[in-house]
Amino acid sequence: MLRVLLLTGMLLSSSVFAAEVKNVRIWIAPDHARLVFDLTAAVQHKLFTLSKPDRIVLDVSGASLTSNLAAVDLAKSPLSLMRSGTRNGGKDLRIVLDLKESVKPKSFALKPNAKYGHRLVVDLHRETKESQPQKTALASVSNPATLRDVVISIDAGHGGEDPGAVGPGRVKEKTVVLGIARELKALLAKEPGFAPKLTRDGDYYISLRNRTKRARKANADMFVSIHADGFNDKRARGASVWVLSPRGASSEMGRWLASKENGADLIGGVGSVSLEDKDDVLAKVLLDMSMTASRSDSREIARSIHRNVSKFARMHKTRVEQAGFVVLKSPDIPSILVETGFITNPEEARKLKSRAYQKQMAQAIFAGIKAHFKAKPPALTLLAWQKNGGSTVAKSVAVSHKVKRGDTLSVIASRNGVSLSALRKANGLKNADHIRIGQVLKIPAS
Structure with missing residues (x-):
């Protein structure tokens, strides 16, 4: 008992x-x-x-x-x-x-x-107070001081409670990629016409969806997420560059179309439009156009960065790879993910934790970004003004747009940051919005 x-x-x-x-x-x-x-x-x-x-x-x-x-x-x-x-x-x-x-x-x-x-x-x-929007002069090619910078959102993966992959000597992915992200920010900050924004600038965690939300809140023209690979076999090695896969793009389009929260978001960058007041067919067309354009730019930038990195680092694959990573799923922002090497590989871990190698990796990414936006600058940016010789006379001549399937006059106006009335006037359309595939429209400068 x-x-x-x-x-x-x-x-x-x-x-x-x-x-x-x-x-x-x-x-x-x-x-x-x-x-x-x-x-x-x-x-x-x-x-x-x-x-x-x-x-x-x-x-x-x-x-x-x-x-x-x-x-x-x-x-x-x-x-x-x-x-x-x-x-x-x-x-x-x-x-x-x-x-x-x-x-x-x-x-x-x-x-x-x-x-x-x-x-x-x-x-x-x-609890932060919402900042009041500042009154700024209307962007105009006749006044370069009002032209905006190209905004690059730089995302250092993991952070805080999530260390990412861990290599020999307990070197953590979250620490290495933050170092590379800061080096990339410094390079872009020194380059006229660019404005870099870090999604995190310290050792703390941000959810995957919030990383892309921060890029959208910053009106980013591009999103680059920086990571380091890990594998249970320490022989695995090589850097890689990733873009969104077709399957990932399709699933994200469905998510946006189904979500009321996303419907109220703006797509299309500076000339952005909301989906919440559009019928299902038009909303799908707008999303498809936006995602097609952003994926095309993503592939171009990714290929350039892949070439740059391959000059000094072993590559995991000989080409840019595709996957459905959540951080690549912004339908309106060109997005890439750079795996800077396998931190679980002793040789690559030693390189990745060195300041010199982090700078070298950042320089390769920077060169790819710079080359793309110098060649294809967004409208009403300092880079676009510089590409046209920095001349208000040269810029006063309207650029053109060739009408593609799915285009509407209002969509073209929104994506180019001009009013519908200005677009009609520049093309002598009066109040008629009828356009045809293959037609070349003049886009007024501002």
């Missing part, structure tokens, strides 16, 4: 704390902070806020804390203090996050993967 009671007591004792919080990490991004609680098992949790003073409460059922909260560096976070206690007779854990600024909290659990066990994540999104 005594043995039964002892065994029962042991079982009850072990079930009181079904999980331990064995470690706590924090990652700081410009717009949010991420807290990650490492657990020994899955848990049920509840998160809520309290005021006066402002704080967030995280209740974790059947858990105990074995980590030191005071050891977590909160210096650049929205938190002033983390403290803990127990509730329900010591059965449950309560963690209190004292706030020093207003945030919107979100929590979720993550299942174990190859790198981590069970985790509980709390994201603290900073």
Whole structure:
């Protein structure tokens, strides 16, 4: 009887704390902070806020804390203090996050993967005020000061909780690719006519969809995602350059057409249009045109970068490769992904973590981007003005557009950043919008 009671007591004792919080990490991004609680098992949790003073409460059922909260560096976070206690007779854990600024909290659990066990994540999104749009002069070829730069969105893969592939000596993909991204940004920043924007400029995580959303928010003319490959066989080696596959393009088109959220987004860059007020046929035509153009430009840039990288690095394949990577699926932004080598290969890992090789890789990517946009600059950019000799006289002559299947006058006007009335006037169309395939239209300069 005594043995039964002892065994029962042991079982009850072990079930009181079904999980331990064995470690706590924090990652700081410009717009949010991420807290990650490492657990020994899955848990049920509840998160809520309290005021006066402002704080967030995280209740974790059947858990105990074995980590030191005071050891977590909160210096650049929205938190002033983390403290803990127990509730329900010591059965449950309560963690209190004292706030020093207003945030919107979100929590979720993550299942174990190859790198981590069970985790509980709390994201603290900073509340930022929407900046007022600045009044700017209307872009005009007669005033070069009003012409815009070509915006390049540079995406360093992984980050924060996600280290990416890990090579010999614990060299992490997220660290290497951020180094290359920063080198590429520096090169583009020095080149007149370009404006580089990093999707992340620190060690924090951004979801795949949010990376392309950031590019769209920056009105990017191109998106380049930088990665380093990994494989369980350390003999695997070689850099590669990727573009969106036809199957990936098709699935993304279906996603956009089906989603009301996407329908309200703008496509087409500077002369952008919304899909939400278009019928299904026109919306599909607009998306198809936009994605066809962006994929064509993507392939051109990718081939140029592939040639540049092959001059100093071993290539995984002799040609540009295709896949359905999520970060390549912007229908209106030419997008490429560069795998800079296999970080799991000892020789390539040694190169990738060196500053000199990172600069060399960035230079190869930069040269490909520069060559493309110098040859095919978007309308009303400084590069377009320079291509035409920097002359307002030369630019005052309208450029032309040959009508293709699926074109409409309003679509052509939008994609070239001109008004419908100006396009009609330049071509003597008055109020008639009838155009035919093969017809050459004049595009007014501004």
